[in-house]
Amino acid sequence: MSRPPFGVALVGYGFMGAAHSQAWRVAPRFFDLPFEPRMSVIVGRDRSRVEAAGERFGWASTETDWKRVIERDDIDLVDICSPGSTHVEIAIAALEAGKHVLCEKPLANTVNEARRMADAAGRAAARGVYAMVGFSYRxxxxxxxxxxxxxxxxxxxxxxxxxxxxxxxxxxxxxxxxxxxxxxxxxxxxxxxxxxxxxxxxxxxxxxxxxxxxxxxxxxxxxxxxxxxxxxxxxxxxxxxxxxxxxxxxxxxxxxxxxxxxxxxxxxxxxxxxxxxxxxxxxxxxxxxxxxxxxxxxxxxxxxxxxxxxxxxxxxxxxxxxxxxxxxxxxxxxxxxxxxxxxxxxxxxxxxxxxxxxxxxxxxxxxxxxxxxxxxxxxxxxxxxxxxxxxxxxxxxxxxx
Amino acid sequence: MSRPPFGVALVGYGFMGAAHSQAWRVAPRFFDLPFEPRMSVIVGRDRSRVEAAGERFGWASTETDWKRVIERDDIDLVDICSPGSTHVEIAIAALEAGKHVLCEKPLANTVNEARRMADAAGRAAARGVYAMVGFSYRxxxxxxxxxxxxxxxxxxxxxxxxxxxxxxxxxxxxxxxxxxxxxxxxxxxxxxxxxxxxxxxxxxxxxxxxxxxxxxxxxxxxxxxxxxxxxxxxxxxxxxxxxxxxxxxxxxxxxxxxxxxxxxxxxxxxxxxxxxxxxxxxxxxxxxxxxxxxxxxxxxxxxxxxxxxxxxxxxxxxxxxxxxxxxxxxxxxxxxxxxxxxxxxxxxxxxxxxxxxxxxxxxxxxxxxxxxxxxxxxxxxxxxxxxxxxxxxxxxxxxxx
Amino acid sequence: MSRPPFGVALVGYGFMGAAHSQAWRVAPRFFDLPFEPRMSVIVGRDRSRVEAAGERFGWASTETDWKRVIERDDIDLVDICSPGSTHVEIAIAALEAGKHVLCEKPLANTVNEARRMADAAGRAAARGVYAMVGFSYRxxxxxxxxxxxxxxxxxxxxxxxxxxxxxxxxxxxxxxxxxxxxxxxxxxxxxxxxxxxxxxxxxxxxxxxxxxxxxxxxxxxxxxxxxxxxxxxxxxxxxxxxxxxxxxxxxxxxxxxxxxxxxxxxxxxxxxxxxxxxxxxxxxxxxxxxxxxxxxxxxxxxxxxxxxxxxxxxxxxxxxxxxxxxxxxxxxxxxxxxxxxxxxxxxxxxxxxxxxxxxxxxxxxxxxxxxxxxxxxxxxxxxxxxxxxxxxxxxxxxxxx
Amino acid sequence: MSRPPFGVALVGYGFMGAAHSQAWRVAPRFFDLPFEPRMSVIVGRDRSRVEAAGERFGWASTETDWKRVIERDDIDLVDICSPGSTHVEIAIAALEAGKHVLCEKPLANTVNEARRMADAAGRAAARGVYAMVGFSYRxxxxxxxxxxxxxxxxxxxxxxxxxxxxxxxxxxxxxxxxxxxxxxxxxxxxxxxxxxxxxxxxxxxxxxxxxxxxxxxxxxxxxxxxxxxxxxxxxxxxxxxxxxxxxxxxxxxxxxxxxxxxxxxxxxxxxxxxxxxxxxxxxxxxxxxxxxxxxxxxxxxxxxxxxxxxxxxxxxxxxxxxxxxxxxxxxxxxxxxxxxxxxxxxxxxxxxxxxxxxxxxxxxxxxxxxxxxxxxxxxxxxxxxxxxxxxxxxxxxxxxx
Structure with a gap:
């Protein structure tokens, strides 16, 4: 069974970064997925920390600027695990760049930010690019x-x-x-x-x-x-x-x-x-x-x-x-x-x-x-x-x- | 050990009447009490029901009018288990007649009633006559x-x-x-x-x-x-x-x-x-x-x-x-x-x-x-x-x- | 509702004596019984202790010799709460005297004793006199x-x-x-x-x-x-x-x-x-x-x-x-x-x-x-x-x- | 931090095979290990099943004969998850071939088998080759x-x-x-x-x-x-x-x-x-x-x-x-x-x-x-x-x- 590869970029390497890394690593081993996820790149502002996290969590590469990542052709999805104040900018840019987005909860720090994100998600969905918010307890x-x-x-x-x-x-x-x-x-x-x-x-x-x-x-x-x-x-x-x-x-x-x-x-x-x-x-x-x-x-x-x-x-x-x-x-x-x-x-x-x-x-x-x-x-x-x-x-x- | 007798009148014979009867019956068998409670009289408006309750719960006599009871010399305490709307009148009359009062909760149906009762209780306490409200869960x-x-x-x-x-x-x-x-x-x-x-x-x-x-x-x-x-x-x-x-x-x-x-x-x-x-x-x-x-x-x-x-x-x-x-x-x-x-x-x-x-x-x-x-x-x-x-x-x- | 009186003699005044006393006291207040139990006499070897127990538990009289009790006409049942070693003698004598018996568990200290008790109970039952053992947890x-x-x-x-x-x-x-x-x-x-x-x-x-x-x-x-x-x-x-x-x-x-x-x-x-x-x-x-x-x-x-x-x-x-x-x-x-x-x-x-x-x-x-x-x-x-x-x-x- | 690689061969692909695969995959992501485990080969008698398991569980290669595996230089440890009757032969051969062994419990189906395995483990330990039994609940x-x-x-x-x-x-x-x-x-x-x-x-x-x-x-x-x-x-x-x-x-x-x-x-x-x-x-x-x-x-x-x-x-x-x-x-x-x-x-x-x-x-x-x-x-x-x-x-x- 050959499944198409699916490049993932993770932004953030704290508690949620660890949990999401584990999910990308483990899900294909227990579920039949339509794609083969690739843990392509992990992003964080602090170079030494993100490199340590990349090695620990098993990401193929690291990056300190999320903007570089959403330009990459091999990235299909941006998984946002950074603090709430950063969500709006990353998510909208990623969606506009044609990347699917998984964004940790809460979606944003204000209703205004969240509305802009939802609007961007609506526009992206019309193009087959999807956004999801990470209320994982569902x-x-x-x-x-x-x-x-x-x-x-x-x-x-x-x-x-x-x-x-x-x-x-x-x-x-x-x-x-x-x-x-x-x-x-x-x-x-x-x-x-x-x-x-x-x-x-x-x-x-x-x-x-x-x-x-x-x-x-x-x-x-x-x-x-x-x-x-x-x-x-x-x-x-x-x-x-x-x-x-x-x-x-x-x-x-x-x-x-x-x-x-x-x-x-x-x-x-x-x-x-x-x-x-x-x-x-x-x-x-x-x-x-x-x-x-x-x-x-x-x-x-x-x-x-x-x-x-x-x-x-x-x-x-x-x-x-x-x-x-x-x-x-x-x-x-x-x-x-x-x-x-x-x-x-x-x-x-x-x-x-x-x-x-x-x-x-x-x-x-x-x-x-x-x-x-x-x-x-x-x-x-x-x-x-x-x-x-x-x-x-x-x-x-x-x-x- | 000879303890002074303590005459009790119970008003009401529903759920709370049964529970209070059990208490008057049982407490002297497990606790050292300063008095010997007498289950003297149970009061209820319906004669046949109060008589049945009196026999079932073990009260010495029955009465249909609580006013008769507070006149009796052998009654030291009136235990009020009737609905909340009746509390105010019975409690105040009993206290004024020099009877201690145990009154089921809630004390009354309105703050106004409760305040009158508390005032009466304050006056009675000055004469050594006490009132208690039955928040039994304490x-x-x-x-x-x-x-x-x-x-x-x-x-x-x-x-x-x-x-x-x-x-x-x-x-x-x-x-x-x-x-x-x-x-x-x-x-x-x-x-x-x-x-x-x-x-x-x-x-x-x-x-x-x-x-x-x-x-x-x-x-x-x-x-x-x-x-x-x-x-x-x-x-x-x-x-x-x-x-x-x-x-x-x-x-x-x-x-x-x-x-x-x-x-x-x-x-x-x-x-x-x-x-x-x-x-x-x-x-x-x-x-x-x-x-x-x-x-x-x-x-x-x-x-x-x-x-x-x-x-x-x-x-x-x-x-x-x-x-x-x-x-x-x-x-x-x-x-x-x-x-x-x-x-x-x-x-x-x-x-x-x-x-x-x-x-x-x-x-x-x-x-x-x-x-x-x-x-x-x-x-x-x-x-x-x-x-x-x-x-x-x-x-x-x-x-x- | 007038029920025939039913005289009870309790032997023993320890933990089980207290529990059985409470049962004779309380059962008539919650259940429709065919008899009206009378808490007639409590029996114990130590006079001062049995008198204290009698007053505390509410028995009408006390006795130090159980043999006196089983001779009494007003006693219908002997309730045995004394240690296991005493069960056999009291139970058999009571049954033979025509008294119903309630005997605490375990029935006896040996199978031999228990068998003699069961035999006596069998003979008594033929005369309408019954024996029960107190496995109360049933x-x-x-x-x-x-x-x-x-x-x-x-x-x-x-x-x-x-x-x-x-x-x-x-x-x-x-x-x-x-x-x-x-x-x-x-x-x-x-x-x-x-x-x-x-x-x-x-x-x-x-x-x-x-x-x-x-x-x-x-x-x-x-x-x-x-x-x-x-x-x-x-x-x-x-x-x-x-x-x-x-x-x-x-x-x-x-x-x-x-x-x-x-x-x-x-x-x-x-x-x-x-x-x-x-x-x-x-x-x-x-x-x-x-x-x-x-x-x-x-x-x-x-x-x-x-x-x-x-x-x-x-x-x-x-x-x-x-x-x-x-x-x-x-x-x-x-x-x-x-x-x-x-x-x-x-x-x-x-x-x-x-x-x-x-x-x-x-x-x-x-x-x-x-x-x-x-x-x-x-x-x-x-x-x-x-x-x-x-x-x-x-x-x-x-x-x- | 560069850790020496550590080649693992897994024998068996049932319930325990899945659990052990997950452990080799996940342990390095959460614990500091002295080696870098490589999920090198999974072994099973049924070729199509073992290949499916290899892909699902993420093993680099598959094999149908465990004997081939213990000859490989890149294998440091044999992890035995096959039924109890197979343990003795595989474990002893692996230990003798200088491979560390992790063997699922119970160690064997008889004391005799277990004793032979323990003896082999003792000899191997003297050479710095170790055996462990998988009582994972410890x-x-x-x-x-x-x-x-x-x-x-x-x-x-x-x-x-x-x-x-x-x-x-x-x-x-x-x-x-x-x-x-x-x-x-x-x-x-x-x-x-x-x-x-x-x-x-x-x-x-x-x-x-x-x-x-x-x-x-x-x-x-x-x-x-x-x-x-x-x-x-x-x-x-x-x-x-x-x-x-x-x-x-x-x-x-x-x-x-x-x-x-x-x-x-x-x-x-x-x-x-x-x-x-x-x-x-x-x-x-x-x-x-x-x-x-x-x-x-x-x-x-x-x-x-x-x-x-x-x-x-x-x-x-x-x-x-x-x-x-x-x-x-x-x-x-x-x-x-x-x-x-x-x-x-x-x-x-x-x-x-x-x-x-x-x-x-x-x-x-x-x-x-x-x-x-x-x-x-x-x-x-x-x-x-x-x-x-x-x-x-x-x-x-x-x-x-």
């Missing part, structure tokens, strides 16, 4: 399966939604600054970093848009030591201090199209919760619950079970019947954090080959950005309800896996 | 213990609170009306019935008052069949229909004194959640989590544990060291829903004997009522932030058990 | 419900059974001796104390007898300080030391009638496990799992669920459909350790009124005793397989609740 | 960490061990035969396939050898349809039937060196349990529990915690302090089934570079094989206790990670 099999269950009516009519994303890596008030705490670079704090995942997942699973919000943003620790060396999501502290300009906690209530109430929480101060992205969907005949700390499990409550036999089932989402899982290991053998990135690569390439718009599209990313903005507006306006602007286009789903 | 050993841990600084400085009370008994849109769905009788819906528990527990455990709120109330099903026969919290449906005049869902954000943010949710539409009263307190050095569906457990995260050994501990709150538990069974043998009512009786009698104001006092009940009212006001005002009025008096704690 | 609603599910074929053909009873109250090697560690008084250690519960529950739920065993008993700490004062299941230590003459750990494999393999474990050295009585039944189309530390829950796996939706359901056994639960609180409000003793009283009185042999009968208790003896024999014989003697009579079930 | 971070905790005395003196490996893929009696059910190919059934993991893990974590056993093996379904097409661990059925010649269930009790009792269970009939490899270690001051279905978690009970604060902690084993985890993702981001194979590759290469015997060695594999044989002997001898032969050499540990 491809956690349990989450994709939750979407399938809701779509199949397994919980009946949706009644209520709860979405919490709980982390605790800022609990130590003397933990150092990172770019994630600087509004100019990150756009927002918990809201955009993890709250964006919650918004996208809720819209994805329910197939409905958030159309209005009332919320509050809060910064608990407003000054921190500057970072001297980066380790994981944090690092070691220097003696100088800097201002935290983003939210630590975002609490908001939302209405979906059709009126369903959702409660959202994104926080980095939930002591003891390391990565507790929790979703619960209550319907007229059933319910679904999920916690990313146990990402291979989905809880399902079937209200149509016989009397006395009702209860949340702990489904181990490792069966061949579950989305993406037939490609991996036998039943009962779980996957890890990075596997959904391989699913994302697989779906993206399949869609590109088919000439189908991959989802989440930049429009989907723009919609999330509008929700983020509406939450900020509401917070600034004493938690009054703010309509999420610009509803148009498709529902926030994706093609069935 | 005496769930895991909750009392959570309070002790927070007070002892085991989670450090409080950072964030989450309080959800999830039930699902209204999910069936054809389930019948009950008095709990009628605003005239119940005051409010999820908000006052179960949200009040959440508010009291948060104030109790943190030792801080809710001082402002932003929230929304929602009724999902506004018309239901009328009830023909009552069974448990629900019953069988008749063919006529009635209007649901209370909230089904209450979502609100609150600030505690000192500024800590809390997210509250009370719902009867959380499909599959039967009695999931969930609390989480995040602090600078630890966290505590609780779920009433597993009421004999408390989760505790100690941030001062050695590196690599952090994790939420599942504490089985059945040790002699735990509040109230030395009185019951050996370690590992749990208690049930009704045991905290025995703890409430025990603490109430100890306080009366000592001439100490029992907690939660009517002032504490009034404070909860003010929060409920503020949530209603905020909901009516587009979720804008509403200050909780009338701060004065003590912190919302109780004497250490 | 009346934990989740366990009764598990039996119902197995009997209804909900797990298909039984394939394998796992029964562990894990406690840790002997982990401290300097914890003091109690009568439970003295073979003369207790008969055996973990085996008879908690392993007996496991054997009875497995036989009850499966409806099959253990017919052969291979096992090992082990004493980890053979000498301990003598007890100076008793507290809960343990107490404070004196300076003298005594010999532990019972097993600390019992491990055995068994075959049920029909050949199904079961693994049993009873231990008091499972550090951190306070009362983890765990049962798992695997069948051709489903499975059931239970843990007494979460006694209001039952896990059920239905292999006939749709593909992709398989998982253990956490059933909160608090619905009116569940055995005994309609009598207690609304859905989601759990019960505690002592409630099954009320269920036991209820079922016993119903059977006595109906002239039906209550279960577990002394024959059932004898069968458990035979299994205990077979395990001891196997352990002494290098874990070789030992047939459990004396199979005759009914299956080890009880009438459907 | 490198599950939670299991490695459990070993570290036991070794550091965190649970005190070991008292009791429980090791269960529960699967359910044979519950359907009409599920087809696979090579795993044929004694000639697989050696044994549940015992060698999953029980071997339990034995190795217990020996590894405790640092003690199993020195005697009493057990029983049982085949529940002795005839099954032959396999027509392989899917995962099972496949589709043909119309012919074959005999199951291995055990479905293995139950055994064991003593470790020093006398500690362990209960072992390996079963493929634990309905609803997909991959529940459960370990529990009870010590004088603490306990540890693990379940592979939640492989990123470890439960730890610290008996030295303050009174009232005891409980099993759910440690999310995703901190940089945890073994191997600093190489992967930030805290709270879990790994999947296959990651321990990368850890295995990492440790193996580090040991080879250092001239240190990698563990588990073939001696360790032989020890497990002896335990398996002793269980079979005991089962055939009516569960009598059988000493595990041939104790000599090191404790069953490995160098600290």
């Amino acid at each position: 491809r956690v099999p349990a989450i994709t399966f939750a979407r399938d269950l809701v779509a199949a009516g397994k919980i009946g009519e949706l009644r209520q939604v709860r979405a919490l994303y709980l982390q605790d890596w800022l609990v130590d008030a003397e933990g150092p600054m990172t770019w994630r705490l600087d509004k100019d670079l990150a756009g927002s704090g918990s809201l955009g970093d993890i709250g964006a995942h919650a918004i996208d997942a809720v819209q994805f699973i329910t197939g409905r848009r958030v159309n209005s919000v009332s919320g509050i943003l809060e910064t608990l620790v407003s000054e921190r030591p500057l970072l001297s060396e980066s380790i994981g999501l944090s690092g070691t502290a220097s003696e100088e201090r800097g201002r935290v300009t983003v939210d630590d906690i975002a609490l908001f209530t939302a209405r979906l199209d059709g009126g369903v109430l959702c409660s959202f929480e994104a926080t980095r101060y939930a002591t003891g919760r390391k990565n507790a992205f929790r979703l619960e969907f209550s319907g007229s005949t059933g319910a679904i619950a999920f916690d990313l700390e146990r990402m291979n499990e989905l809880e399902f409550y079937d209200g149509t079970d016989a009397a006395g036999l009702h209860g949340f089932r702990r489904i181990l989402v490792t069966e061949p019947e579950h989305p993406y899982m037939a490609a991996w290991w036998p039943t009962g053998h779980g996957i890890g954090y990075e596997h959904p990135f391989s699913h994302q690569v697989r779906d993206l390439l399949v869609d590109i080959a088919a000439g189908t718009q991959p989802r989440p599209s930049f429009d989907d990313g723009l919609q999330v950005q509008r929700v983020l903005e509406a939450v900020e507006t509401s917070s600034a306006a004493g938690s009054s309800w703010i309509a999420v602007g610009g509803h148009d286009g498709d529902s926030p789903g994706m093609q069935k896996q | 005496r769930v050993p895991a909750i009392t213990f959570a309070r002790d841990l927070v007070a002892a600084g085991k989670i450090g400085e409080l950072r964030q609170v989450r309080a959800l009370y999830l039930q699902d008994w209204l999910v069936d849109a054809e389930g019948p009306m009950t008095w709990r769905l009628d605003k005239d009788l119940a005051g409010s819906g999820s908000l006052g019935d179960i949200g009040a528990h959440a508010i009291d527990a948060v104030q109790f455990i943190t030792g801080r008052r809710v001082n402002s709120v932003s929230g929304i109330l929602e009724t999902l099903v506004s018309e239901r069949p009328l009830l023909s026969e009552s069974i448990g919290l629900s019953g069988t449906a008749s063919e006529e229909r009635g209007r649901v005049t209370v909230d089904d869902i209450a979502l609100f954000t609150a600030r505690l004194d000192g500024g800590v943010l809390c997210s509250f949710e009370a719902t009867r539409y959380a499909t599959g959640r039967k009695n999931a009263f969930r609390l989480e307190f995040s602090g600078s050095t630890g966290a505590i989590a609780f779920d009433l569906e597993r009421m004999n457990e408390l989760e505790f995260y100690d941030g001062t544990d050695a590196a690599g050994l952090h994790g939420f501990r599942r504490i089985l709150v059945t040790e002699p060291e735990h509040p109230y538990m030395a009185a019951w069974w050996p370690t590992g043998h749990g208690i049930g829903y009704e045991h905290p009512f025995s703890h409430q009786v025990r603490d109430l009698l100890v306080d009366i004997a000592a001439g100490t104001q029992p907690r939660p006092s009517f002032d504490d009940g009034l404070q909860v009522q003010r929060v409920l009212e503020a949530v209603e006001t905020s909901s009516a005002a587009g979720s804008s932030w509403i200050a909780v009025g009338g701060h004065d008096g003590d912190s919302p704690g109780m004497q250490k058990q | 009346r934990v609603p989740a366990i009764t419900f598990a039996r119902d599910l197995v009997a209804a074929g909900k797990i298909g053909e039984l394939r394998q059974v796992r029964a562990l009873y894990l406690q840790d109250w002997l982990v401290d090697a300097e914890g003091p001796m109690t009568w439970r560690l003295d073979k003369d008084l207790a008969g055996s250690g973990s085996l008879g104390d908690i392993g007996a519960h496991a054997i009875d529950a497995v036989q009850f739920i499966t409806g099959r007898r253990v017919n052969s065993v291979s096992g090992i008993l082990e004493t980890l700490v053979s000498e301990r300080p003598l007890l100076s004062e008793s507290i809960g299941l343990s107490g404070t230590a004196s300076e003298e030391r005594g010999r532990v003459t019972v097993d600390d750990i019992a491990l055995f494999t068994a075959r049920l009638d029909g050949g199904v393999l079961c693994s049993f474990e009873a231990t008091r050295y499972a550090t951190g496990r306070k009362n983890a009585f765990r049962l798992e039944f695997s069948g051709s189309t489903g499975a059931i799992a239970f843990d007494l530390e979460r006694m209001n829950e039952l896990e059920f796996y239905d292999g006939t669920d749709a593909a992709g939706l398989h998982g253990f359901r956490r059933i909160l056994v608090t619905e009116p459909e569940h055995p005994y639960m309609a009598a207690w609180w609304p859905t989601g409000h759990g019960i505690g350790y002592e409630h099954p003793f009320s269920h036991q009283v209820r079922d016993l009185l119903v059977d006595i009124a109906a002239g039906t042999q209550p279960r577990p009968s002394f024959d059932d208790g004898l069968q458990v005793q035979r299994v205990l003896e077979a395990v001891e024999t196997s352990s002494a014989a290098g874990s070789s397989w030992i047939a459990v003697g004396g199979h005759d009579g009914d299956s080890p079930g009880m009438q459907k609740q | 490198r599950v971070p939670a299991i490695t960490f459990a070993r570290d905790l036991v070794a550091a005395g965190k649970i005190g003196e070991l008292r009791q061990v429980r090791a269960l490996y529960l699967q359910d893929w044979l519950v359907d009696a009409e599920g087809p035969m696979t090579w795993r059910l044929d004694k000639d190919l697989a050696g044994s059934g549940s015992l060698g396939d999953i029980g071997a993991h339990a034995i190795d893990a217990v020996q590894f974590i405790t640092g003690r050898r199993v020195n005697s056993v009493s057990g029983i093996l049982e085949t529940l379904v002795s005839e099954r349809p032959l396999l027509s097409e392989s899917i995962g661990l099972s496949g589709t059925a043909s119309e012919e039937r074959g005999r199951v010649t291995v055990d479905d269930i293995a139950l055994f009790t064991a003593r470790l060196d020093g006398g500690v009792l362990c209960s072992f269970e390996a079963t493929r009939y634990a309905t609803g349990r997909k991959n529940a490899f459960r370990l529990e270690f009870s010590g004088s001051t603490g306990a540890i529990a693990f379940d592979l279905e939640r492989m990123n978690e470890l439960e730890f009970y610290d008996g030295t915690d303050a009174a009232g604060l005891h409980g099993f902690r759910r440690i999310l084993v995703t901190e940089p302090e945890h073994p191997y985890m600093a190489a992967w993702w930030p805290t709270g981001h879990g790994i999947g089934y296959e990651h321990p194979f990368s850890h295995q590759v990492r440790d193996l290469l580090v040991d080879i570079a250092a001239g240190t015997q990698p563990r588990p060695s073939f001696d360790d594999g032989l020890q497990v094989q002896r335990v398996l044989e002793a269980v079979e002997t005991s089962s055939a001898a009516g569960s009598s206790w059988i000493a595990v032969g041939g104790h000599d050499g090191d404790s069953p540990g490995m160098q600290k990670q």
